[in-house]
Amino acid sequence: MTRYTLWSATKKAALYLLLCTVTVAVCFPLIWALSTSLKPKSEIFATPPTLIPHSTTFENYEALLSGRQQYYQTGEKSQAAGPTPAQFFTRWFVNSVIVTSGSTLISIVVSTLAAYSLTRFRYWGRNMIPYFSLLGYMVPSIIFVFPLFLMMVRLELTDNLLSLVFGYVCITLPFCMWLMWAFMRSIPIEIEEAALIDGASRYQVFANVVLPTAMPGIIAASIFSMIVSWNDYLFGRVFINSLDNLTLTVGVMLFFEGTHVDWGLLMAASVLMTVPMAVLFMALQRHLVAGFGAGAVKG
Amino acid sequence: MDVRLQRINKSFGAVPVLKDVDLVFPSRKFVTLLGPSGCGKTTLLRMIAGLEDISAGSIYFGDREVNRLAPRDRNIAMVFQSYALYPQMTVRKNLGYGLRVRKTPATEVDSAVERVARILEIDHLLDRKPGQLSGGQRQRVALGRAMVRKPDIFLMDEPLSNLDAKLRVTMRGELRRFHLDLNATTVYVTHDQLEAMTMSDLIAVMHKGVVQQFGTPEEVYSKPANLFVAGFIGSPPMNFLEGKIDSGRFRISEAALPLPPLTRGIAPGLDVVIGVRPQNLSFVTSAGPNALAGIVSLVELLGSEKLIEVQIADRKRISVQVRADSQIHLGQNVHVEFDTSSVHVFDKLTEQSVLEAMR
Incomplete structure (x- = not known):
């Protein structure tokens, strides 16, 4: 490999590294949001955090699209809280x-x-x-x-x-x-x-x-x-x-x-x-x- | 249908662009508006098309004044310099648009489009868009769009200027054939005198918004009305020499060249400019009454001819066109003879042809 091609390959690699870093920085919040939205409640605060959910659930989407918000607490307490944003x-x-x-x-x-x-x-x-x-x-x-x-x-x-x-x-x-x-x-x-x-x-x-x-x-x-x-x-x-x-x-x-x-x-x-x-x-x-x-x- | 332009004037703000243009284009003739950039030829064409308002004067198509008629009501067709094809429509739709907006039945539109496409040999391109065509193909589509409606008057604004030199020569012949097929009056705008000379029945030479001469190609070439026309028409350009008239002769420096018999009536002492085309000059071996002595300062081979530049007295230069096999060399002492019958004489002050005035 000549000196010139080595230099140009290094430049290319550095450029791709930079582009990848920027892409990850830009996309990470969106990917994290998608990941969190698909996690069951028990996994959201799990330590260490998981990017790919162990078990996938669509309950959050269902709640939003059907207007039924699920609460950790059930019963009278949640009833008294009034209308929920999901509704x-x-x-x-x-x-x-x-x-x-x-x-x-x-x-x-x-x-x-x-x-x-x-x-x-x-x-x-x-x-x-x-x-x-x-x-x-x-x-x-x-x-x-x-x-x-x-x-x-x-x-x-x-x-x-x-x-x-x-x-x-x-x-x-x-x-x-x-x-x-x-x-x-x-x-x-x-x-x-x-x-x-x-x-x-x-x-x-x-x-x-x-x-x-x-x-x-x-x-x-x-x-x-x-x-x-x-x-x-x-x-x-x-x-x-x-x-x-x-x-x-x-x-x-x-x-x-x-x-x-x-x-x-x-x-x-x-x-x-x-x-x-x-x-x-x-x-x-x-x-x-x-x-x-x-x-x-x-x- | 003939086109009459009566005392047409046009100004943009305070700037006059056309001054008292009076022209009659006879029916079914190929008429060219010829002149350098900025002479007002395109403005005049656009006024005939109805795309530009007329400041003063009238335009008639036959007996009908069309000053206030919208372009769509004039039954004209126009080919633009940039072709102006509708970019989002296919060739088929481009060709048929004029008929469709006039509510022609679809079957008639289709058959007219296909007929024109066959004539122009673009029938294999009907489903392409303008962006997918070459310059020559676009040019044919633009022509086809104009032909499909059978217009009374066919207007063309420098339609060949975007083509390469070879294609331009081919298209010249084709345009002339289309004109004969269409049987319409054609008004053609160009700054290229070769196009004008080869295609036209009549040429209107324009300069600074004024028609300098209107006549057949032969007339504007052999009987130029003024210095501008003489210099603009003909390639290589005409030689001009300034001097005085002296007892039927043209006096320049030490020489006194004989002039055509017609010029004998010119007042002696008049300052004139004589014009001679390079083709009407020749080399002679010895000095004579019709010859000017000089030294060859440039030799240009044009193919079948040579253009020789000769420096004569007072550091003036004239061009002589000779056969390519002529043995003339740079620095050679020569004598240039004038063909007296083809000399043009212009009044230096008015720039008008003295000969034409006396005929």
Whole structure:
């Protein structure tokens, strides 16, 4: 082996070692959560801890999905404790799905139309608006929370899922619009002109030519919007105060409350909460990279 | 259908791009708008297509004014420089889109698409997407999309400029054949004078937003209206020499070259520029009344010809095109003879052809 190949092999090995360490560091909490969620209660605090459960159980998942929380103590004491977080898990899950899809839908429709207008029509300020909107995204969302809360009070939307939908639109729309604007700019105007000459109306040009061409950008913006809305804690905490209307992020925190923390249940909830975004991300990541790439080059 | 452009003006903000363009493209002719970058030829084409507003003037298709007509209502087809194919549609869908949006029955769309695909020899590519095609194939799809609807007017914006040199030559012939098959008026935009000369029935030479000359390829080549046209048309370019008219002769330094008989009426002492194509110059063995003495400063072999650059008096240079087997060497003392009948004379001040004005 020559000196050069030895050096290059060492470099490669060091690189792989580094990548493996980072991967383990990133994935370990998730793997631990999955492992804990599948352990029976007796094994959760076993010493030494086990990464792979000796005996696997789905009782935590069953409890969450059926709404029946199992307690260490049974009888009157547990009855007196009132409603348990597990009872609300499916409800919170549905709430999260509703606010995430609602806010994403609004953000995408508005940002796509706005980006099309900004890139295709001539009017004052059309070059400034995308940058100002990006500036809006740079402001920490906690600054928006209280003015928005006051607005929701006036609109009588507090403790209503609509308040979250509008709140999330406020934080996702600026970036979605900037992303779509950068993407739309990269779509050559000639293909629209070709469609106009072919006989298409403005609407047909938009629906048949622009939208399909902009699809990678739309997918990228949608994933961004969904991740932000799904993972938000702040707005859910401030705008909602009834158990029925909580979203998953805030609801899962309630598993901590009280004198006892059911770690198995909490971990199962965390895993279930991660699954939708992970699946979505894996299914669409190819488009996400293409979308951000196109925006970056032309923007 | 003929196309009439009446006093067309266009400005972008305060910048005028087209000035008083008056042209008539006769029905079924292949007309080329030729000029350097920024001369306004593409803007004019886009105005004919309805993609650009007209600042002043009128455009007529036949007897109908189309100024306010949307592109879709003009029954035109256009091939873009970038081809502008719909990236997410297959070739079949690209070809049929124009018919589908016009609500043509599906069976008719299919048969029209297949007919055009066969003519263009792209029938094996119908289920591919534009990204999977070569430049030449894309170009054919773009042509096919324009042909499938049987337009009255066929517009092409530098459709060959993205192709390699060999393919470009092949496509020139094919475009000309398609034009004859289509039986439509074709307006073609290019900056390549060779394309214009080989394909067109008529050429409009444009410069700085003004039509410099409109005529057949023979006319713009052999009777250039002004200095710009004379210099732009022809390869290798025309030689220009500045001098004065003196009793029917062109005086340059010590020499006095005879001019065509027509020029005898020109006022003596007029500052002129004469133009002679390298093909109309030849070498003679001895000095004569029609010859200029000089030294060969460059020899370029073009294949079947040689281009010889000769330095004459006052450090001026002229190019002479001779056969490749001519024995001319660098540094050789030569005498260059002018073919008097092919000399063009331009007024130095107005840059207009003096000869054409006197005809």
